[in-house]
Amino acid sequence: MEEVHRKILQRNRTNLVTDLHPSSLYDGLLEKGVFTQDMIDEIKSAGTRRDQARKLVQDLETRGSRAFPLFLLCLEQTDQQSLAQLLQCGAPAVQLQPATPNKVDLPVVRPLPLSLPTDFDQQRKDVVPIHPTQRPSLTPSPSPERESMRTTPTGRIRRDSIQSYKMDASPCGHCLIINNVEFEPESELNNRKGSNVDCDKLEGRFKALNFIVEVKTNLKQRQIKHALSALSQKDHSQYDCCVVIILSHGTEVSHSRFPGAVYGVDGQHVPIQLITNYLNGRHCLSLQGKPKLFFIQACGGGEQDTGFEVSPDEVEPSIGGADDQTDAIPMSSSSDSLSMSDEVDARATLPTPSDILVSYSTFPGYVSWRDPQAGSWYIETLDCILEENAATEDLATILMMVNHDVSQNSAKGVYKQMPGSFNFLRKPLYFQTKA
Template structure:
């Protein structure tokens, strides 16, 4: 299916999920070879009518260039005129001709050429049809495949979500209280509960306690779930893989190379846990019941001590920024944070790490830089992430929503000067669509 047709389906997904009547529509789409019988069975096996409609709309995007027009035809012949008109408002208009009746009583409809209304001026009916170069034909239809490009996300509950919220650090660490972090924690706890996750919150954990909670999470049986989410709110730093020579052999000081997931988060005792180690607890080797399922990590912590002052843009690109004098950072600067991060890429450490398939790590800031947090409203990153999930989780996939988060946070400004750029390390193989209550 073409991207513009996918956007139309996503834009109207809430209405489609609420109002779509699948009783006869599935049979029409089956006869038109849009879906196979096994795909129809998968749709009908979903627990609720809304889940069935949501899966049909998602799967429709994978079914070739004729699927959209066939879907419109299906809406027409099954009497779902309101949805048909809703989609046609922003879609190329499809004109139908009466056709012969099928054995089931439905019309065999032959569509006329499809015209892009935005590209072709409206003309009186007496004028001839547009010239051939204005007729939308689309690329050649590719062979259809039964493989779905979305992770299964219809288990109830969808999965477990662990939130680690470190606010008050031991005096010996000289780490400041993270004012506003409880606001972040409350927001994300409510958000992931609304997305049908079982949420557990742990507060003020030491390094060994962080590891213990992650280890316990990895030992749980996730076979009844479709996803797992870990959120860590803490001070952070940039760490490196260092080695010293002793008695003719190399001894590693930091045991984990960060060639895949840089950075680390602090326990309240001042000892850090690397992001690489955090993700390893849930990879396919250490947590078999999460194999081939999305494992998503959200890290609200600094990636280092550098502050980004941004760069000048043209007036057309400039947007109002927010942020004030009360903004704080979650930075614990690494002593050599100004050095290139690429020096941590130790080739002899790569073979010892499992492949991090089906993992996405979303960082609040670019590796090596500070992450800003307002003492009253919480961190920039979590506030924007929560708003984007609330507004778009029903219609957009996770990676698209994180791009919107990146854009929104990048427009903020701390003390009128400093900027922040979130980002992700994405090893997912498919799209992730969260469950919503629409």
């Protein structure tokens, strides 16, 4: 595809994903040779209409120079003229007519030799007759798990993209929010002013993303474990995803997989590694192969990041305030009661941590900042970027945007914060959004 046409598709991707009706285009795109039947089948299996539209536009960019004008022609022929006109604005003039079918030179099929090696004859007496004119297809049949393959000019096959997670169940899945605000005096932990602001934002956001949201407030360590255990024992068969959000004080603990821990209001911590174990492929069978997302607003340790100097054009306005507070507790040397040694997963084809993403508000070992009135930097940014981009961007891209925006903030004019994630997802993940 011409670069100018590719940029037009990318610039209008949001409108295409929102308004395109791909099902009406399949026959025309197949007839005109823009896509093969295998590619059409793969686009159909992408999931919702939005997912199919997104996949169609992505694959269209990989096709030849006539893909763009033929796509416009298909839009015109299926009463989607408004999209065709939108794409033609600023584009070079194109001829909206079908391409003349190219003559295809079929390879010459020569008969295979019917004589077999002597040692083979001795091993097999019931040799099946060979029919040299029958050749198996080299194209694998479509599968929900199959990766999209493309052939390079040199004839080598490369992987262009991986199909996204199925995310069209309604509701999409459960979302558990644990919001620890008021801590017991014996814990020697300060109350977390502003956390209710975070909780309200996330409750509304994930309801808008079609999740069943349950909020639990001020839980002790054993209550956190009980809530996670109850979530793992639910039947998630009819759902496509599960989300756990924890807003609390945090600390750094020894670990073998996921760093950090969060505190109950009694001052006893629960390691992130243990939290993820409740929903992994071994302990929650109905979530096997489905994305399990964990968002942790808590400190990863007690170190305050003062950042480093960059050139002026790298700096953007920051929003941090002089009254920002941290969720930090000194590092704990305690190991958790649950053994963390690696074991064989209950599902042989997938390792235990697969399909898990843990998003941290701050880099392990550092503090996380929270405004007593506006809430935490991380949650405020996450909510805003989800609102603006969930309809068109996958989760990994969204979290990268969050990382960038939070990194521009400064607390007390000095301290910085850098979110990050441990991503064990196997596919892109797109949330459901209202049409």
